[in-house]
Amino acid sequence: MSVDQVLNHLKKHGQLLDLEIASATGLAIDQVRKSLADLTSRGEISQCSVTHFNGDKRIDGFQCRISGYVPPVAPGRKAGPTKDGASD
Structure with missing residues (x-):
């Protein structure tokens, strides 16, 4: 269920x-993240x-988009x- 929900959200909203x-x-x-791993x-x-980085706080994550x-x-x-084929 969550895999479909994540996929539909990416289709609707992009990256x-x-x-x-x-x-x-x-x-x-x-x-x-488990759903994203399955989809990948x-x-x-x-x-x-x-x-x-939010100030000194490090935030690790994944950026995702639909393949292709x-x-x-x-x-x-x-x-x-x-027109003359020359470039400036």
């Missing part, structure tokens, strides 16, 4: 820290370890080659 997932879903951090082993998410997610292209004009 998040494990602490953010635990806070938003109301699950214990240990339960969230199945290849459904990718995760990396991160360290943040490519963000959409930003709107607006894109840089391209010049």
Whole structure:
């Protein structure tokens, strides 16, 4: 149950820290980390370890996102080659 809850939360909100997932879903951090490990082993998410500092306090966690997610292209004009092929 918690694995599905964590996966759905990541699908809805994108890349998040494990602490953010635990806070938003109301699950214990240990339960969230176990769910993330299960999802990583199945290849459904990718995760990396991160360290943040809040003053002198060290906070270790995992940053997670859905595997294979490519963000959409930003709107607006894109840089391209010049007409004569020369670049400045």
